[in-house]
Amino acid sequence: GESVGLxxxxxxxxxxxxxxxNCAYSNSASDYFIWYKQESGKGPQFIIDIRSNMDKxxxxxxxxxxxxxxxxxxxxxxxxxxxxxxVYFCAENGANQAGTALxxxxxxxxxxxx
Amino acid sequence: NAxxxxxxxxxxxxxxxxxxxxxxxxxxxxxxxWYRQLPEEGLKFMVYLxxxxxxxxxxxxxxxxxxxxxxxxxxxxxxxxxxxxxxxxYFCASSPTKVRGDTQYFGPGTRLTVx
Numbered sequence: 001g002e003s004v005g006l007x008x009x010x011x012x013x014x015x016x017x018x019x020x021x022n023c024a025y026s027n028s029a030s031d032y033f034i035w036y037k038q039e040s041g042k043g044p045q046f047i048i049d050i051r052s053n054m055d056k057x058x059x060x061x062x063x064x065x066x067x068x069x070x071x072x073x074x075x076x077x078x079x080x081x082x083x084x085x086x087v088y089f090c091a092e093n094g095a096n097q098a099g100t101a102l103x104x105x106x107x108x109x110x111x112x113x114x
Numbered sequence: 115n116a117x118x119x120x121x122x123x124x125x126x127x128x129x130x131x132x133x134x135x136x137x138x139x140x141x142x143x144x145x146x147x148w149y150r151q152l153p154e155e156g157l158k159f160m161v162y163l164x165x166x167x168x169x170x171x172x173x174x175x176x177x178x179x180x181x182x183x184x185x186x187x188x189x190x191x192x193x194x195x196x197x198x199x200x201x202x203x204y205f206c207a208s209s210p211t212k213v214r215g216d217t218q219y220f221g222p223g224t225r226l227t228v229x
Contacts, residue, residue: 034218042222043221046220049217101147101170102149102159102218
């Protein structure tokens with residue numbers, strides 16, 4: 001079936017570096033995408049979202065890029081900090097007409113060393 | 115400004131018992147979603163509810179699982195006759211509207227362990 005996936009299961013960076021986490025999606029009907037951060041033992045925390053009528057959206061230290069041509073989504077974290085260490089999931093709203101069921105990828109574990 | 119509340123945070127049951135998981139959405143949110151997360155995996159959608167209505171239960175197992183969101187009180191996810199395969203983290207999310215592409219905010223989850 002169609003699903004959201006991530007390119008790499010793990011990413012290790014040094015504190016202060018920029019991090020890029022990638023996600024490929026296969027459902028061309030999806031028009032809303034979200035990045036979540038999940039720390040150990042906690043629920044997913046909303047980071048940033050983007051709709052399909054946009055290519056780029058910026059937040060505080062984070063940027064999401066959407067390339068609909070190749071169905072690719074990325075999350076860029078500037079000046080990565082140890083507190084950014086977590087599992088990052090991308091999610092899409094899929095082809096469901098209501099768009100209420102988010103489809104999650106398996107996640108990328110980001111490890112930040114100081 | 116409380117977020118999504120879930121309880122209990124941890125629940126241990128023996129095979130064959132019932133598990134009841136509770137979720138109170140964020141203030142002002144009337145839409146509730148339940149997801150299940152197996153170890154080392156992403157979240158899988160189970161069910162979407164509004165007050166007194168199940169809107170989408172396409173992700174719910176056909177047997178033993180049920181969900182409700184009564185007019186008063188929290189949403190309940192009920193698992194009857196639990197089996198070891200039900201061990202997982204169950205997350206509830208809420209949103210203020212049902213607009214396609216509305217942000218869902220998650221609670222801390224209930225970690226169910228079936229012995």
